[in-house]
Amino acid sequence: MGRPKAWLPWFGKTMIEHVVDTLRPVVDEVIVVTSESLDLPSLDATIVRDTEPERGPLAGLRDGLLAATTARVFATSTDAPWLRAAFVEELFSREGACAPVADGHVQVLSAVYPAVGAALAADLLDVGRSRPLDLLEALDYQAIDAASLASVEAGASAPWDGFNTPGAYLDAVRAVDPAARCEVELLGRAALRADVPVVALPVGSLGDVLAALAAGADLVEGERVARRHLVSLGGRDLVRDLALPIGPGERISVLDAQAGG
Amino acid sequence: MHGCHGRYLRIDLSAGTAEHVAIDSAISRALLGGVGLGTWLLAREAPVGVSPLAPEAPLVFAFSPLVGTGITTSAKFAVVAKSPLTGLVCDALASSHFAIAGKRMGVDAIVVVGACAEPSEWVGGRLRRTTWWGRSAEETGQGLAGEGSVAAIGIAGEHLVRYATISADGRHAGRGGLGAVMGAKQLKALVVAGDRETPVADPEALARRAADLRARAAGPATAKYRELGTVGNLLAFDRLGALPTRNFQASHFEGAARLAPERWSGERTHRRATCAHCTIGCEQRYASTRDRDRPIRIEYESQFALGPLCGVDDPDAVIEASAACDVLGLDTISTGGTLAFAMECGERGELEGGPRFGEDLLPWLDAIARRRDLGDRLAEGSRRLAQEIGGDALARAPQVKGLEMPGYEPRSLQTMALGLAVGTRGADHNRSGAYEADFSDQVDRLRGDARSVAAAVASEDRAALLDSLVLCKFVRGVFDDLEDETAAILREVVGGSFDADEVRAIARRVVDLRKALNMREGWQPTDDGLPARFTDEPLASGPAKGVRLPGERLAEMIRSYNRARDWEDDGRVPTERLAALERELGLRLQAG
Numbered sequence: 001m002g003r004p005k006a007w008l009p010w011f012g013k014t015m016i017e018h019v020v021d022t023l024r025p026v027v028d029e030v031i032v033v034t035s036e037s038l039d040l041p042s043l044d045a046t047i048v049r050d051t052e053p054e055r056g057p058l059a060g061l062r063d064g065l066l067a068a069t070t071a072r073v074f075a076t077s078t079d080a081p082w083l084r085a086a087f088v089e090e091l092f093s094r095e096g097a098c099a100p101v102a103d104g105h106v107q108v109l110s111a112v113y114p115a116v117g118a119a120l121a122a123d124l125l126d127v128g129r130s131r132p133l134d135l136l137e138a139l140d141y142q143a144i145d146a147a148s149l150a151s152v153e154a155g156a157s158a159p160w161d162g163f164n165t166p167g168a169y170l171d172a173v174r175a176v177d178p179a180a181r182c183e184v185e186l187l188g189r190a191a192l193r194a195d196v197p198v199v200a201l202p203v204g205s206l207g208d209v210l211a212a213l214a215a216g217a218d219l220v221e222g223e224r225v226a227r228r229h230l231v232s233l234g235g236r237d238l239v240r241d242l243a244l245p246i247g248p249g250e251r252i253s254v255l256d257a258q259a260g261g
Numbered sequence: 262m263h264g265c266h267g268r269y270l271r272i273d274l275s276a277g278t279a280e281h282v283a284i285d286s287a288i289s290r291a292l293l294g295g296v297g298l299g300t301w302l303l304a305r306e307a308p309v310g311v312s313p314l315a316p317e318a319p320l321v322f323a324f325s326p327l328v329g330t331g332i333t334t335s336a337k338f339a340v341v342a343k344s345p346l347t348g349l350v351c352d353a354l355a356s357s358h359f360a361i362a363g364k365r366m367g368v369d370a371i372v373v374v375g376a377c378a379e380p381s382e383w384v385g386g387r388l389r390r391t392t393w394w395g396r397s398a399e400e401t402g403q404g405l406a407g408e409g410s411v412a413a414i415g416i417a418g419e420h421l422v423r424y425a426t427i428s429a430d431g432r433h434a435g436r437g438g439l440g441a442v443m444g445a446k447q448l449k450a451l452v453v454a455g456d457r458e459t460p461v462a463d464p465e466a467l468a469r470r471a472a473d474l475r476a477r478a479a480g481p482a483t484a485k486y487r488e489l490g491t492v493g494n495l496l497a498f499d500r501l502g503a504l505p506t507r508n509f510q511a512s513h514f515e516g517a518a519r520l521a522p523e524r525w526s527g528e529r530t531h532r533r534a535t536c537a538h539c540t541i542g543c544e545q546r547y548a549s550t551r552d553r554d555r556p557i558r559i560e561y562e563s564q565f566a567l568g569p570l571c572g573v574d575d576p577d578a579v580i581e582a583s584a585a586c587d588v589l590g591l592d593t594i595s596t597g598g599t600l601a602f603a604m605e606c607g608e609r610g611e612l613e614g615g616p617r618f619g620e621d622l623l624p625w626l627d628a629i630a631r632r633r634d635l636g637d638r639l640a641e642g643s644r645r646l647a648q649e650i651g652g653d654a655l656a657r658a659p660q661v662k663g664l665e666m667p668g669y670e671p672r673s674l675q676t677m678a679l680g681l682a683v684g685t686r687g688a689d690h691n692r693s694g695a696y697e698a699d700f701s702d703q704v705d706r707l708r709g710d711a712r713s714v715a716a717a718v719a720s721e722d723r724a725a726l727l728d729s730l731v732l733c734k735f736v737r738g739v740f741d742d743l744e745d746e747t748a749a750i751l752r753e754v755v756g757g758s759f760d761a762d763e764v765r766a767i768a769r770r771v772v773d774l775r776k777a778l779n780m781r782e783g784w785q786p787t788d789d790g791l792p793a794r795f796t797d798e799p800l801a802s803g804p805a806k807g808v809r810l811p812g813e814r815l816a817e818m819i820r821s822y823n824r825a826r827d828w829e830d831d832g833r834v835p836t837e838r839l840a841a842l843e844r845e846l847g848l849r850l851q852a853g
Contacts, residue, residue: 039707042807187500188493189485191523228481230700235500235804238702255497256485258697258738 001166002244003237004038005078008169009247011176019080020045026085026092027074033064056130057109058121065118075132077109079162081172087151087159097141100149102158107146108132110160114139166205166245173203173248180248184209188256190219190229206231207242209252219254230255262286263462264326264754265294269302270368274446275316275375277388284369288846290755294325294369296352297729297771299341302372303350304778304848313343313438314421314445316376322412322451323370325731326754328360329459331471333478334733336360336538338429340412344437345423346595346642347663347687349779349788351437354691354731355412356536357429362410365455377447380419384408384452391449394419397588398428401450409454415590417630418444422640424595424665425630428587431558432536435592437664437686438642462756470753474739478540482738487533489523490545491561494668496521498565501706502805503670503699506569507618508601509659509794512670513803516574520564522547525576532556541735549577549584557584562690565668566597570659571604572618582622589630595642598665600625602643602658603635611650615639656793661688671795673805674699675709679717679818683789683832685775694720694734707808714821725771726764770842772826777834777842777850786831789819 001008006016013021020030020043030045035053048067052059065073074088091098091112099111109132121135146152152159163169173180180203186194193215201212210216210225218226225231225240232238232253233246246252267286272279284298292298299321306319320342327335338360344351363371373383380394382401385408393401393413401413410429417425418440425440426433434440443451461467485493498504499517506514518524522531522545530548535541546556557580567573567582586593600622606612615635616625628636638646643665647658659666664687671678680693690696698716699706723743727734730747740746744761751759776784796812823832834842836851843850 037705037708039808185500187497187521188523189488192488197524228484230702232497232501235502236707238501238700238706240702253497253500255500255700256489256493258485258700 001164001169002241003233006034006038006040007236008245009234009250010081011248014041015081016043016078017041019076019078019083022083022085023074023076023088026088028070029068031064031067031073033060055125058130058132058135059125061113061132061135062118062121062125065113065115065121068115071115073113073115075109075111075113077162079169080110080159081176082157082161083159084151087149090149090151091144094142094144097136097139098144099136099141100146100152100160101143102146102160106133106136106143107160108136111136111141166243169245169247170203170205177248182209182246182248183251184213185251185253187253190215190254190256193218203246203248205242206239206244206246206252209246210242210254228257230257262289263460263756264330265289265369266364266367266457266459268368269370269372270366271306271372271374272383273375274373274377274381274383274388274448279386281368285847289326289369290757291767291770291846292774293729293767294328295323295337295339295354295729295731296341296725297767297774298325298370299323299339299352300350300771300774300778301846301848302370303341303343304774304781304850306372306374307343309781309849309852310783311343313345313348313442316446317374318343318442318445320373320439320442320446321370322363322373324360324364324368325729327730327732327750328364330461330467330754331475332732332750333471333475333538333540334536334736335731336536337731337733338363339728339731340427340434340439342439342442343782344439344664344686345421345441346438346644349662349685349687349782349784350775351439351686352728353427353434353436353439354728355427355429355432355434356539356733357410357412357432358537359410359412359429359453361537362455363453364459365457366453367455367457371451371453373443373446373448373451376445380447380449382450382452383448384450385454393449398590399431399588402428402430405450405452409452411450411452413450414440414443415588415630417590417640419449420630420632420640421445422591422630422632423642423645424592424599426590426592428590430537431587433587433592436594436689436691438592438595440590461754463753467750467753470750474736475540477739478736480739483541483543483735486541486543486735490543490559492522492545492559492564494561495564495568496523498668500804502673502800502803502808504569505565505659505666505668505670507572508570508605508657509666509670510605511802512673512800512805514569514574517569519574520568520576520579522559529553529576530556534558536733539733541733543735547580549580551577551581555584557587559583562668563593566594567622570597570601570668571616571622573622574619578621582626585623585626589626591626591630594667595665596626596629598659599639599643599646602646603639605657606650606654611652611654653793656797658792661791662788664688669696670800670805671791672800672808672810674706675810676704676706676713676716678791678795678810678815679709679713679822680720682791682815682819683717683822685779691734692721692724692728693717694724707805709810709814709818711821714818714825717822718825721772722765722768726768729767729771773834773838774842774846776828776832777839780834781850781852786833789832791815
């Protein structure tokens with residue numbers, strides 16, 4: 001992906017804000033398990049740092065369950081653009097551990113776990129088992145046919161559908177708004193050569209977006225932003241990789257490299 | 262040794278005498294010139310613990326082996342003394358014909374000690390009463406130009422403002438208050454002239470290299486400075502949440518676009534100029550719309566300090582304030598920093614009758630330079646003002662070691678945060694260009710780590726080298742390999758067998774020497790750090806909203822930095838290293 005999924009723009013929010021805000025009305029608390037090094041936007045959630053990222057997703061799930069103050073926990077990934085509160089409520093209406101099954105795949109990161117499963121997860125990790133599905137199976141979970149869920153619309157994107165590539169993310173964006181746009185602000189020398197300093201353009205990869213600028217060719221060298229420039233994503237990350245996705249409403253700034261005195 | 266004269270001129274103002282003092286060639290080879298040689302001379306000449314404004318405090322003007330060669334940007338000199346702001350080592354550079362004329366006197370440096378009995382000028386080898394006292398440095402320079410190249414102080418230096426500058430050719434040795442050191446000596450101007458050429462080791466090779474460097478310095482590597490100058494930083498910094506605003510209470514300024522020259526699009530007179538012996542041509546001059554015929558040199562640091570830092574969004578007001586600082590002889594960064602601090606204190610009810618964010622700065626600049634009314638307290642700088650106010654004011658004074666902070670928000674530029682925290686001169690963007698790493702895709706600028714430490718160390722070493730050669734920082738991007746190429750230049754200028762390893766060793770030696778001298782003069786481990794605001798308060802708004810620089814993280818970076826320098830964890834230069842420096846350089850560096 002090239003960018004932290006949590007920070008990807010999603011129609012006025014970051015992806016992690018979208019997920020937290022979706023969950024917030026239907027749960028008692030939201031716990032975000034994240035890596036030690038990733039800064040997050042300000043969230044109405046408890047932040048838990050993944051203590052053993054090298055042990056895989058089950059270790060992160062264990063840490064989240066340990067932090068929970070409720071008996072049951074709904075677990076989701078960050079990249080859940082289609083997550084709906086009604087879906088979470090419907091899963092919570094079932095008993096015990098449960099997970100939807102779609103096309104033969106158990107959706108382990110769109111499932112409900114009992115908080116006491118933390119101890120079982122720790123035991124599984126100790127014997128070298130690191131998949132969330134191992135925990136669900138150990139909990140004798142209830143597999144729910146996705147087609148039987150009233151909150152899941154047939155033929156539409158499912159609550160557990162995520163994305164693992166820039167293209168998949170941009171497809172999801174365009175599915176919501178085919179005309180989604182981002183903004184490019186030209187600063188420094190790039191601004192001297194432009195008619196207007198801020199331009200709205202269709203979302204796409206950074207390369208696509210820069211290519212759509214009148215002076216775009218001057219800003220690119222091969223697969224990278226030209227050495228004399230640098231691109232800021234929303235005022236935070238500084239990047240040169242043209243493959244990175246630029247999302248809806250996102251403002252990127254083209255800067256002079258060697259910023260500073 | 263080629264490239265050097267092997268001696269310095271020691272002027273004793275109290276006695277009215279001047280004498281030549283030999284410099285061993287081993288010292289010149291070990292430290293080159295500029296900051297390296299100047300620090301050595303300060304260490305040699307300064308009585309231990311001397312007050313910066315005492316007559317005995319030396320004021321050093323140091324040239325370098327490259328001065329007078331055709332190497333682009335080499336017409337620079339360093340002024341070195343103890344800073345009235347920090348009480349520690351201070352060096353400030355200026356580009357000027359003064360460097361060339363001074364070296365043509367047949368000396369590698371000029372050391373001024375003592376004090377005049379009345380306001381005086383040193384011209385043609387003798388001291389005389391000056392008629393320029395009370396006039397600007399520019400007027401003084403023009404008035405004395407017929408007698409040589411002039412370094413002079415303005416009104417602020419005469420009034421011992423702790424951040425007064427020394428000016429030459431309209432350029433300023435700006436930071437640390439060295440103009441006050443000169444003012445305390447009642448020395449209005451130092452005028453130099455001479456005709457002594459400095460032989461170089463390999464004139465033909467040097468001429469070829471100089472021509473090549475001149476061409477490269479006029480090329481793409483420096484285009485940013487030539488086309489827009491450092492003022493192009495302002496809007497970029499704003500968009501990155503790195504623009505210090507209203508005394509560092511914010512990192513994003515709503516009026517930034519108004520102050521950005523790339524948005525002025527021909528609405529005001531613009532001229533470009535160059536320093537002596539430079540092919541970069543970075544100097545950008547813009548006129549106020551109220552005085553279209555007088556374009557003023559504007560740099561990012563002046564623009565940020567007199568603009569967003571003080572809540573001023575009127576470009577004319579910033580240009581005029583910058584011009585006033587030049588005329589009065591005030592360092593724009595410390596002036597803006599002290600005013601902005603006073604403005605916040607005023608908002609908090611801690612200072613009555615002081616300046617307010619967004620107001621016209623001109624009356625305040627004059628009051629500071631003449632130490633009139635509240636200007637007298639502001640002339641002491643933000644740290645002393647904070648100490649006077651008491652309470653927790655010091656946590657908000659925008660300074661490190663007493664030197665006001667340049668325009669880099671430490672919380673959103675965490676490699677630079679380390680550079681600011683450990684700088685021997687205080688909060689400094691010229692002795693540490695650690696921001697370069699922050700403005701790249703090489704580190705996480707919002708979360709400093711080991712990569713930040715390595716970048717900060719490397720940046721300081723490069724700066725120590727460039728400042729001792731002396732070459733302009735803006736030429737750094739011209740070199741494919743800075744150490745390799747500067748070693749080649751030194752072989753051609755000085756002779757002998759310089760290589761990249763020796764050049765790196767020189768840089769390290771200069772860094773060690775400056776720290777060792779600071780230790781001798783009273784530096785304490787607790788001096789390294791940032792005001793509590795930066796470690797206690799997250800950024801409240803803008804693109805970097807919520808970003809924190811926890812104190813533990815900064816402390817760990819400082820420890821790692823000290824280890825990377827082979828110093829003690831608390832930043833002390835180890836005793837064995839001090840002893841080695843003393844032997845190698847013939848200095849007394851250990852107090853007691």
